[in-house]
Amino acid sequence: MEANTRSTGRLPAAFLTPGSSSFMDFLGEHQPEMLPGNRQLPPVQGVVEAPHGTTIVAVTFPGGVVLAGDRRATMGNMIAQRDIEKVFPADEYSAVGIAGTAGLAVEMVKLFQLELEHFEKVEGAQLSLEGKANRLSTMIRSNLGMAMQGLAVVPLFAGYDVDRGRGRIFSYDVTGGRSEERNYATTGSGSVFARGAMKKLFRGDLTEEQATTLVVQALYDAADDDSATGGPDVARRIYPIITVITEDGFRRLGEDEAAELAGSVLQARLEQPDGPRAALL
Numbered sequence: 053m054e055a056n057t058r059s060t061g062r063l064p065a066a067f068l069t070p071g072s073s074s075f076m077d078f079l080g081e082h083q084p085e086m087l088p089g090n091r092q093l094p095p096v097q098g099v100v101e102a103p104h105g106t107t108i109v110a111v112t113f114p115g116g117v118v119l120a121g122d123r124r125a126t127m128g129n130m131i132a133q134r135d136i137e138k139v140f141p142a143d144e145y146s147a148v149g150i151a152g153t154a155g156l157a158v159e160m161v162k163l164f165q166l167e168l169e170h171f172e173k174v175e176g177a178q179l180s181l182e183g184k185a186n187r188l189s190t191m192i193r194s195n196l197g198m199a200m201q202g203l204a205v206v207p208l209f210a211g212y213d214v215d216r217g218r219g220r221i222f223s224y225d226v227t228g229g230r231s232e233e234r235n236y237a238t239t240g241s242g243s244v245f246a247r248g249a250m251k252k253l254f255r256g257d258l259t260e261e262q263a264t265t266l267v268v269q270a271l272y273d274a275a276d277d278d279s280a281t282g283g284p285d286v287a288r289r290i291y292p293i294i295t296v297i298t299e300d301g302f303r304r305l306g307e308d309e310a311a312e313l314a315g316s317v318l319q320a321r322l323e324q325p326d327g328p329r330a331a332l333l
Contacts, residue, residue: 108149116298117219124282146211193228242274
């Protein structure tokens with residue numbers, strides 16, 4: 053009988069039971085041990101050492117929003133990885149940039165992608181951008197226990213709001229607290245330096261090309277003062293991940309496009325090592 057049941061190919065009853073449109077709620081009911089926040093870590097003394105992702109930046113422009121990140125992951129004072137992926141599409145009109153414990157952050161992003169896909173399949177419609185930001189907040193809050201042991205995840209969420217017709221940015225703290233940012237935002241170890249660069253260069257009438265150049269300038273400034281942030285690595289052809297989200301959806305700049313942008317910034321820095329200045333009024 054057991055063999056016959058296995059050979060039918062039917063889904064388990066859990067998949068056929070009506071319930072919430074939330075994939076996290078589904079896991080919480082049927083296999084709660086699979087949720088990251090429910091895992092028990094062994095007792096440890098002090099902070100757990102693990103690779104950490106660093107600087108993420110985002111900026112809005114009249115047609116949408118740009119989300120970008122450097123490629124370095126660190127563990128203590130060591131470079132753990134030089135070409136880590138830190139910016140991921142969440143769905144067609146939104147993306148997440150990760151800072152914090154790299155392994156947990158990537159796992160959280162994959163769960164977030166499933167959450168949005170599950171909702172769309174069950175409800176037949178996409179969540180609003182506000183709803184997506186709230187779902188991510190819940191996931192971060194569920195990781196609070198690990199964050200208290202040094203395994204924090206602090207992402208930056210950005211997307212194009214099809215209802216309002218503009219790009220929006222949301223930042224978070226380790227407790228899941230959510231804030232909508234105006235114009236630009238940064239997170240990670242180099243965020244202070246990147247924010248300073250964005251503050252002096254941001255304008256409300258940026259074109260898409262100017263916005264992508266701005267984020268590269270900001271990441272360069274962050275790498276200039278923060279050892280955990282990696283600048284453009286021409287020798288290894290490692291460049292920042294740059295994504296653009298508009299009414300046409302999510303798009304990641306190709307390697308050649310990123311290399312050209314980084315090259316133009318590096319060339320300009322030969323003449324102005326500290327970068328461009330904001331015009332005085």
